[in-house]
Amino acid sequence: MKSSMLLACGTAIVMTLAASTAMAAGDAKKGEKVFKKCKACHTVDEGGKNKIGPNLFGVVGKKAGTHDGFKYSKAMKEADITWDAATLDAFLKKPKKYLKGTKMSFAGLKKDSQRQNVIAYLETLK
Template sequence: MKTNHWITLCAAIALSTSASIASAAGDAAKGEKVFKKCKACHTVEEGGKNKIGPNLHNIVGAAAGQKEGYKYSKAMANSGITWDAETLDAFLKKPKAFMKKTKMSFPGLKKEKDRQNVIAYLETLK
């Protein structure tokens, strides 16, 4: 009987944790709309050209400052960062605060939901 109680408790914790993670995730369709602010400097198509900023296709999970064909700041190229939801959120919030001497001149996305949505959109670009 005690074993069943623990199994039920563990299952309830797992479900509540996954539900809170899912509710924190962004909406890729909304993120694509927010990303329009980024299109002046970035492309997202596979094999797309670099503009003022690098092409962002397949950026989630990639090492920062390493895409071929784009001249990154030394700070970005030497950062050792891998772009995941956490690092992208911090960078998109206020790029210059996250990484001193970045070439990114965009002031950032103040709204957490906008950042979550853009990250969800970028995650679809594989």
Template sequence: AEGDAAAGEKVFLKCRACHQVGETAKNAVGPKLNGLFGRKAGTIEGFSYSDANKNSGITWDEATFREYIKDPKAKIPGTKMVFVGLKVDREIDDVIAYLKQFGPD
């Protein structure tokens, strides 16, 4: 379903402990998430990724992101992202709509 970016901003509160996104975003516990869709996994400059993430061969698009965010450790065994995942499809739709607002730097 088509996501709602405003609702996705609230879903992103679950990510904010570790991730920033937007004009002033910096890498933190996790990499900044600007320009996510269309980008190869593990390629934000200055962030120290796990080998598992860097070598995953994933390009982030809606399909790969959906699989990942439902169960990060299933999609990328060995990832250092410690997050149980988003289990509600509607929340995934909404967070995708939210993240799509932010292009690459």
């Protein structure tokens, strides 16, 4: 009896983790739409120009503050951050809280789903 309960609990945990991982992946198409909020300051074309913010093509997996030709804040240049889903999520939620001294003036994306979708979109830019 106990082993079947443990099996059922274990299965439920695995299914919950799988579902949360799938949700965390986001929807790149929806993320592209949300990214329109970012286009005033960022471009995403390969080899594209910098604007008020750096070009974000290939940003996922890149060390923060290293895009050629963009003048980063001291805080961003000195940050020991590699942009992945977790760091992007935290930064996009409240940039100035996540990295004190950043030049990014955007207040952030409050909705988890919007952040996850934007991250999924950024992950397609390779």
